[in-house]
Amino acid sequence: MTDLTERITTFCDANMVPGYVAGVYRGGELDIVAHGTANVASGAPMRPDTGFLYGSITKVMTAMLVLRQVSLGTISLDAPVVRYLPEFRAGSKILVRHLLSHTNGIDADLYFPAADGPDALEFYLDGLGSDTLFEPGEYISYSNGGMIVAGRLLEVVTGLSFPDLLQRDLYGPAGMTDSSVSAKEAMLRSTAIGHFPSADGPRPTEMFMLPDSWGPAGGTPIGTVRDLITLGRLHLPSAEGGVLPKELIELMHTVSHDMGVANVPPVGLGLLLVPFGETTVLSMSGASPGGVAVLAVVPALDMVFAAFGNAPQSLALHDELLLSLIRSHVPVSFPPLVFKETDLDRYAGTYRSNQLRVDVRVVDDGLEEQVTYEPADPSQEQIFTRFAGGPISAPPMRYIPVGENLFAPAGMTLDGHAREYLISYLGGEDGHPTHRCAGGRMTRWTP
Numbered sequence: 435m436t437d438l439t440e441r442i443t444t445f446c447d448a449n450m451v452p453g454y455v456a457g458v459y460r461g462g463e464l465d466i467v468a469h470g471t472a473n474v475a476s477g478a479p480m481r482p483d484t485g486f487l488y489g490s491i492t493k494v495m496t497a498m499l500v501l502r503q504v505s506l507g508t509i510s511l512d513a514p515v516v517r518y519l520p521e522f523r524a525g526s527k528i529l530v531r532h533l534l535s536h537t538n539g540i541d542a543d544l545y546f547p548a549a550d551g552p553d554a555l556e557f558y559l560d561g562l563g564s565d566t567l568f569e570p571g572e573y574i575s576y577s578n579g580g581m582i583v584a585g586r587l588l589e590v591v592t593g594l595s596f597p598d599l600l601q602r603d604l605y606g607p608a609g610m611t612d613s614s615v616s617a618k619e620a621m622l623r624s625t626a627i628g629h630f631p632s633a634d635g636p637r638p639t640e641m642f643m644l645p646d647s648w649g650p651a652g653g654t655p656i657g658t659v660r661d662l663i664t665l666g667r668l669h670l671p672s673a674e675g676g677v678l679p680k681e682l683i684e685l686m687h688t689v690s691h692d693m694g695v696a697n698v699p700p701v702g703l704g705l706l707l708v709p710f711g712e713t714t715v716l717s718m719s720g721a722s723p724g725g726v727a728v729l730a731v732v733p734a735l736d737m738v739f740a741a742f743g744n745a746p747q748s749l750a751l752h753d754e755l756l757l758s759l760i761r762s763h764v765p766v767s768f769p770p771l772v773f774k775e776t777d778l779d780r781y782a783g784t785y786r787s788n789q790l791r792v793d794v795r796v797v798d799d800g801l802e803e804q805v806t807y808e809p810a811d812p813s814q815e816q817i818f819t820r821f822a823g824g825p826i827s828a829p830p831m832r833y834i835p836v837g838e839n840l841f842a843p844a845g846m847t848l849d850g851h852a853r854e855y856l857i858s859y860l861g862g863e864d865g866h867p868t869h870r871c872a873g874g875r876m877t878r879w880t881p
Contacts, residue, residue, distance in 0.1 A: 438755065442469045445751045446743070452629050452636045453480030454748060456741035457659040458759060459667060466659055472626035472744065475638045483658055485612065485625040486742040487643055489720020490652040491662065491729045493581045495604050497534045497704025498668075500584050501682045502603050508591050518587045523564040530587070532570045533580040534703040535690035536874075539566040542579030543875055544789040544807070546817040547647050552595055554646035555586040567787060567876045573860065573869065574691050574698055575876035578651040585650025596649050607677045610664055613657030615649075617642055620656040628724020629745045630823035636745060639724035641820040652720050659740045662729050666738035669705075669716055669731045687716060687733070696769075696840055697856035698874050710757070711766035719749065723821050728752040735763050746823075749854075771836040771856075778835070781859055785870040785877035789814070792870060792877050800834040800844055803857070833857055839867065 442454050446469055453470035466482040488495075503509040511531040515522050522528075524540050532538035542562060549557035562583070567575055585596045592599060597615035605613050614620045629636035644653030668677055669687065685703060692700035699708040708715045716731040726749045727742040739756055742748075760766055778796045785792040791806045807826040809815035819825055833841035841857040854873060861868030862879075870877045 437758075438465075439467050439469070441755060441758070442467065442751065445754070446470055449745075449747045449750075450631050450636050451743050451745040451748050451751070453484075453626060454741065454743040454751065455480050455482060455484055455486075455626075455659050456739070456755065457482075457663050459663045459738040461736055464660075464663060472624065473638065474629060474636050475627075478624065480626060480744075481624055483612065483624060483660070485614070485620050485623050485656050485658050486725060486727060486744070487628075487720070487722035488613075488652060488655045488657060488662070489722040489725075489727050490578075491665075491718050491720040491727055492650065492652040492655045494665070494704045494718050494729065495600060495655065496581050496584055496588075496650040497686065498678060499588055499599055499603055500530065500534060501678055501686070501703065503588065503591060505679050505682055509587070515583065515587065518590055519559065519583070521559060522583065523562065524566055525564070525570070528570045530584070531690065531703065533577070533584040533587075535701050536574050536577045536580060537571050537691050537701070538577055538580045539568040539570055539572065539575065539876075540577055540579040540583070541565040541567045541788045543576070543787060544814075544818060545579060545810075546644075546814045546821075548645045548813055548817055549647040550645055554649065555582060555589060555596060558582050558647040559586045565788065567878050568869065571691065573871075573876055574693055574701055574874065575871070576874040578648070581651040582648065588650075597654070600655065604677060608664055608668060610657060610661040613655065613661045615655055617654075617656070625656065626725065626742065626744045628722055630724050631745065631747065637823075639820075639823065641723040641817075643722065644817070644821065652722075659742065662727070662740035663738050666729050666731045666740060669733065670736055670738065671733055672736060693860065693871075695858040695860070695871065696837060697853045697858050698871060699853070710760050711764070711768070713760060713764055713766065715756070715760070719752065721746070724823060726752070728756070730756050732760060735760070737763075771842050774835045774837055776835045780862075780866055783866065784880045786880050787875070787877045790877060792872075794870070797832065800832050801841060802830050802832050804830045 453472050455468040457466040468480045468482045470480050472478045472480045472484050514526050515528050528538050547561050628639040689700045699706050705716045720727040725744045730739045793804045832844035834844045836842045839859045858871045859867035
């Protein structure tokens with residue numbers, strides 16, 4: 435673990451990351467290292483048992499809760515969502531499995547209604563519109579809305595709240611003894627907060643977590659690296675069960691959809707199935723206000739890696755450490771990204787999704803993209819900008835073609851591992867693409 439500690443210290447010191455905690459399980463051995471400060475305002479140290487927001491890693495848990503009900507016969511993966519939620523307006527073609535595989539097409543990625551308490555998910559569903567970005571099962575688009583709908587579905591079929599289900603059916607059986615479902619519980623333990631970079635150094639977030647209405651997508655659950663490792667070990671071949679039957683765990687690891695593009699890995703149910711050369715990593719990362727966590731399971735190596743850094747730039751350290759850990763056991767290589775001549779005019783135009791507009795134009799030998807956040811109302815703007823650490827006003831970005839319908843940021847040295855920075859365009863065959871995909875999220879061309 436000496437090399438891991440040195441890498442963490444070097445990165446955090448160079449990139450204004452106040453604190454970082456990471457754990458590695460392999461072959462029956464667990465090591466956890468912590469560095470720096472959990473909260474610069476209080477000076478509290480980051481410790482091996484410091485808690486943090488799980489963020490979107492909660493989606494893995496939501497999928498497992500749904501599959502538990504599948505094992506009990508109360509939910510069918512191939513049933514339309516409207517069978518359980520008649521008020522769901524996004525269409526009768528969306529099946530339960532589409533919610534868990536990010537293939538539902540629900541256009542709600544930036545839909546941030548604020549509600550807390552036992553009726554929060556019902557409130558979310560009542561306000562969710564009928565717009566979709568594509569036909570169910572056609573594409574992958576990372577879906578916060580799909581997981582929140584799945585959380586409400588769980589409440590309806592079980593009669594229990596999502597937090598109560600999380601405690602009863604996952605935390606308890608899995609042995610996640612340091613995990614909680616609210617800030618009220620987390621405040622009794624050492625808990626880290628997020629930070630944003632500023633000219634004066636790391637700035638503490640003004641928002642600890644999202645409203646309860648985002649709980650199943652990753653708004654509220656909090657816990658430790660040890661508990662994330664415990665969750666990840668349920669997905670190793672050596673796991674003995676206790677939460678889900680073996681066949682349903684294996685179903686989570688089975689490809690549900692693969693778009694065949696370099697910037698979006700295949701998806702299972704609740705998990706991304708990320709190729710690292712010949713090795714597959716079952717993973718999910720989780721952003722929170724000013725922080726980011728990661729859970730990565732490598733079944734072939736009997737390995738689980740989990741980490742949290744309390745600044746957004748920690749994501750790059752997660753990637754660096756995971757790649758290093760895998761390469762210490764097996765060779766990993768990625769196809770190079772090289773400039774490719776292409777007809778750029780076919781990509782130009784405006785692409786939209788819920789509260790997001792992307793204007794694309796041809797500039798020299800590449801594309802220039804301007805991303806604009808168009809909030810639906812002041813309340814949602816306030817939540818999203820506090821989550822992001824400030825107003826969303828990104829400058830235009832230049833991209834160059836590096837493959838078939840694939841673009842990379844101009845001037846950035848990239849290898850095939852840097853998938854999250856790539857942009858792909860899909861659909862339209864030989865005509866204008868119908869969709870743009872960035873960060874695993876779709877926007878639709880608006881002629």
